[in-house]
Amino acid sequence: MGHTSAFRLTCILGGLFATAMVTMAVVIYLITARQLIARSEGILNREAQRVAAYPSSRLAEEVTAEVARNAKGLDHFGLLTSDGRSRIAGDIGPFSDLRLDRPHDVPAQAGQAAMRILASRRVDGRITLIGRDISERRDLLKVVSEVIASTVLIILPGTLLIGALISRAPLARIRNLQRACRRIAEGELDVRMPVAGKGDELDQVAMTINDMVDDLGRVLSQVKSVTDAIAHDLRTPLARVKANLLDYHERLEGAGSADAMDRLTGDLDIVLERFSALLRIAELEASARTSRFAAIDLGRLVETAAGLHAAVAEDGGIMLSVQPSRPAMVTAxxxxxxxxxxxxxxxxIKFARSTVTLTTDVVDGEVWVSIADDGPGIPGEEREAVLRRFYRRDRDRDRPGTGLGLSVVTAIVHLHKFRLVLADAKPGLIATIIARAHSDIDG
Structure with missing residues (x-):
């Protein structure tokens, strides 16, 4: 859910809102603090002018009286010796960092709060101090800090929650779209992407894909119809040609004529085999039959297939071996x-030099059936191409075959929703059919 656009957009907007709130709080603090500082300095200057008017002979008594009259405790007064190290009268001072004729803040000391002070030197050398409590600014800073903390603690979790809630509906729609895409990719061209009718970007994408699938279905249907028609219409006349050739073969005399006739009938056999394979592939691709699907032990089926080819392998000098396996149940x-x-x-067997090995194994809820040979193998860049119809490598064109065997395998694997993987056996090729185990399908 954290990877959805709606969630990310909500988090971005929440982050921007939180940033705006924090920025506004900081700006309010800075403006208010500046106003408080200006107000404090105005009070300090007025009080300093008033204290400066006191005669030197009565200055200590007047400073003490000012302290007594300050009922609120916001204003403070002090009178220091000329060196600024001793207090003569008042309730503030001395300070280690004392700047004359310039208002500045001093930190809290024993018995004294933090304040902003203005120090002035009189004609007789003594120093008068006027102080103003800055607790108002400290309280304001505390309030602003609490506002910022509250903003972070409330907005950010709230943003995550809102983002998660907002993302649920689009995420559910995206999952439906993904399921439809997978079914279309598996060959179910009658499936269409669900359209919610909201007219948003997801609906627009779904409608575009549906149009694309419609066009693709029409093209594939036309191509398939042409291929099926050619294969079906030509198979019968070719079979008749073969029958006639065999009839002429019986009438002809001479070894040369017989050899030529054998070559002609051999070529016709290859063409007929290819048409039969094409029709078989068309039949598999057109059907979605599952009525014959059942739970079977793939290991035993491999042993059966090996038994059917044992004689052919022996005639070709190939050792065909089946590795023992535990029960490997699949639905097929x-x-x-x-x-x-x-x-x-x-x-x-056709491409192996000496051995073909069949293995069946169960790996992480999947059944792997591998057929490995020690032949020349197939380069990595051609392993996709050999699964296409009629594709034959240049060096294999003199070998017997239709070039459609792997296409038939691919069609059967696709019908079962299994996977076919071709890999390097070092040396040779290893072809692996990967199927979901029967218990995993049931679960």
Whole structure:
């Protein structure tokens, strides 16, 4: 929630408001303090002029009388010796830092509060002190500090709370959008992004994505229709051509004619296999069947697939081994998954030098089935490309195959919402199907 734009914007606005409040409190304090200082200095100058008018002979008595008349205790008076180290009369002084004819603040001392004083030297050398209590300023500073602290303690937690509350609705909508995006990414092109009808930026993004998915669905549907039509319409006439070629083959005499006919029928077999694979991929991509899904032990299914290819591996001089595993339950269509495993094992046997190893393991709630060979492998930059239809590496074009085996595997894995990962086996290639464990799906 802390990463949402609404939460961040609320925190920014709350921070700006708190900063404005603190700044206003500081400005009020500075202006008020300046006014209090100016007021204090005016009082000090007036009192200093009045005390300066007293005759020197009665100055000590007048200073003592001024102290007695100061009922509020805000004004203070003092008379010091010429060196400023001893008090002759009054209730303030002496001070260590004494500046003549310039008002200044002095800190609190024993028996004396902090105050602003004005010291003046008389003709006879003695020094008169006029002091004004600055507790008003101290109290103001305390109030301002409390206001600032209250602002921080109230506004900041309140901002976090308000931000969290404001973010809940947009965050819930974003999660709905994320779920819809994941389903669209998994191939469910009939899913649309939810539109709340508020006309805000989230609705605008959702409507834009919906338009994009509509266009993408139309394009894919057109491409698929063309591909399916070509594969379906050409398969029958090609099969007839093959049948006719076989019929002519029986009528022709001579080894050269027979060899040519064998090459022609072999080429037609490859074309028919590719059309069959295309139709199989189209069937898998078009279906979302889950009626045959059941809890199966993937380890046992791997052993079954290995058994089906044991003879082929032995004929090719390849050692096909299955590593023992503990029960690895997944929810899947066993026939489709067996088809995917068979394609991967067939590829591994085709390219392996001497060994193909099948392993099944359960890792963090996922079942990993790996088919590893010790063949030439696939460079990292081509591992995405080999999953595309008809893609064949240049050095593999002379090998038998349609170039669609991994495309069929990808379609089956996608239907199950599993993952297919190709990695370097050092040497060779390791193809891994990663599925959520059955207990994890139920939970």
């Amino acid at each position: 269509d066993p026939q489709l998954l067996l088809e995917a495993l068979s394609n991967l094992i067939d590829n591994a």
